Amino acid sequence: MGGWRLRPDDRPDVGVRCHHVRVSTTLTIDDHLDALRTSVARLLDVAANAPQSTPVPTCPRWDLRALIAHVVMVHAWAAENVRGREGPPARTQTELRRSDEDLALLLAAGADDLVDAIRTAPAEAAAMVFLLDAPPPRAFWARRQAHETTIHAADALSAALGRMPTAAESAIAPALAVDGIDELVQGFLPRGASRWRVDEPFSIAVVPTDADVAWTLDISAASVEVDTTPRRNSPGCRFSGTAAELYLGLWNRGGDIRQSGRPGTLEMWHAVQRVRWS
Template structure:
């Protein structure tokens, strides 16, 4: 995608998602289960997101991340302090994202054609948004619909682009099932589309809808964003439905 949210808008997304996550986490309670991640409690979720915020900040600052895993966080931070600890880390991350040199030379874990500062701001906007959805799901006891969450369609379309174009093609193809396949992913509200070309060796993703396809996955940008992050079940499938089943089973990124 050539156009998406600005870096300032991504920072605002991080801030809003941080508050949504913390509010829902407090309401749900730290022992509540997280429906999209059934082996997690809310404590695990809050520890994970707080750890990732500090890890991202450390990359920009060029320092060692202070926590190596969620279990280390839970060993060091008292349960009564956990949500405040998470909020402190988010504030520190946002401060770093706001004050860092725009041309800072920082490590990134995948190429996106953006500066490192843009990369980390965008990545944490989507990271925090998706995990805020997890917190809302824990509060409600089920995964909410895209419409109920009110995720901005432009943000969702950008998140789809990051997921499909950058995350999904890394490594060997996870969608291959014995023969090549072509999958069209099409938003019904923002006019975006991608073609997933599946082979044994790799998954190749290009912008635009295919003329013919093994399967087409359609929905609002929000429904596709949540569904392809395994946080929803509102994707309309035409053609081979097993393509989406394989995605859900094999593309699971926390």
């Protein structure tokens, strides 16, 4: 059920993009950095109260120490990108996990460093971005790391609970959840060739019950296209729930999405829509 699937010594499988176009978000850089800090605090709270050998149900191949090592590595990698790759490369997850260092301390310090890198970067900073509809690099990295860390805080909560958390337990604000759904469906999903193996094209409507927004995903064997304008015709399938339920479920961290229409679509989603490190 993991979202980021990482082979420990590798870098992320991302296409480098150095320009930007429209991005659908109403959140500011400060909003995203606040979300990042909140999620780091939740991760640290779990780390302080659970053994690092605790399994992570939402990432079956990881224990809590591997999860924290991953977040430490990703934060360092992001800060490195924001600063233009100055200094030594970020240590790999394997190197961090196998060290005898206090990873909770590294997580706290690394998050502070990432926030500082984003806050002090010039508005016109040139840095890698890798999603469609990406904002300028400074805003891109604030948004991306807010959601990276929020999802992994849900992973940490799953370790503490011994099961997948509910949206209520994850305490994700609706506005942040809406923003994260949008980043996933408009940024990640349309990249490259479709991984959906379907005989006939069909559509999925993603409809939060607590927000005045929706997305329609047009799925074919060749591509995934996203539309945010109202549709007169009913789509082949509808995913509904609160924004937080949809956010967690679409990232494979929750089981509260309600499906109607085309049978088996949600199960197919969980099988094919995974953001991977390779």
